Amino acid sequence: MSPFPTSAFLASLPFVALGLAALILATWFAGRRLRRFAIIDVVWGLGFVVAAAIAFFASAGHGDDGRRLLLLALTTLWGLRLAGYLAWRQRGSAEDPRYVDLLERAPEGKGELHMLTKVYTFQLVVMFLVAMVQVVGMFATGPLTWVAWVGVAVWAVGMFFETVGDAELAAFKADPANRGRIMDRGVWVWTRHPNYFGDTAVWWGLFLVTASSWPGILTILSPLLMTWALAFRTGRPLTEQRMAGRPGWAEYAARTSSFLPRPPRRDAR
Structure with a gap:
């Protein structure tokens, strides 16, 4: 090398x-x-x-x-x-x-x-x-190693959540019957922010592709910065501030993961 x-x-x-x-x-x-x-x-x-x-x-x-x-x-x-x-x-x-x-x-x-x-x-x-x-x-x-291909897989997961989440939300908003309702279908059942989670996963995937060869590991600031912004600063927090007063939001937030995908809680008291 x-x-x-x-x-x-x-x-x-x-x-x-x-x-x-x-x-x-x-x-x-x-x-x-x-x-x-x-x-x-x-x-x-x-x-x-x-x-x-x-x-x-x-x-x-x-x-x-x-x-x-x-x-x-x-x-x-x-x-x-x-x-x-x-x-x-x-x-x-x-x-x-x-x-x-x-x-x-x-x-x-x-x-x-x-x-x-x-x-x-x-x-x-x-x-x-x-x-x-x-x-x-x-x-x-x-050369590309198994770490890089793990990165491609992580990137693909992120693209799936981001692309499907955006498409589902667009279709949901296009239906007048959904006006004022909370989107709680498809990938939005697994996470309240599939678009932000997907974007974050994309950047961790790109990082792994680069980190598979020295000095790529030093670029870890990039996915960390994107994760901080999307999950803790400008993405999820600001969106949830706007959504907090809508009918049904509290129930949806109680049963659905705030960021990382997981099955919804059955008991959302």
Whole structure:
């Protein structure tokens, strides 16, 4: 096994950063024009596709080709699906209340600039840090091992929960008879947040693909950061704050796992 190509890896980082910065800046201009800054949510998944693609070409002749292709394929499938779903969900809707609140709290006349310097730039930094799973993995020289294939299995479980959960929720909301009701069918019986759990599993799967060769284990910050955000910070907690007052929520929460899938409790007193 060849040593990790540190020089080539470090040389690729400015290109990854510039690629992500260009994407975020273009998204900000689009948000200004469309008067919808929530478009950044659509671009979140695309950013990792961009980072993976840049690292894929930069690592040619350096990293293991099998891992390079695998990471590019897994990241692209996940990123494009997520971006497509969020773009479809945002169609014809008003600005997300979260971003309306951010604009209103900004200094007078500086709302758009505030979105760029505080919100979009923060997303850029987080995206760059989390994307190290893909970038380091592209340059890793060791062959794919059983750890990598375990990662593919974990990624597949995550994609299943995320994709099926989003599809089931969309179908549920499309039925007028379900207005005001709590979604408690399909994979939503096993976890209150199949989309957030699925996203978390996807990142642990990508991490295992990279961690199967040194120094991939050092990128563990990426799945840890995603797990913290989705399970404890911006994902599950904020969603449950919005849902807490709805009829039937307390009963649903009592019998259904808050994050990790498990059979529902029979006794939900």
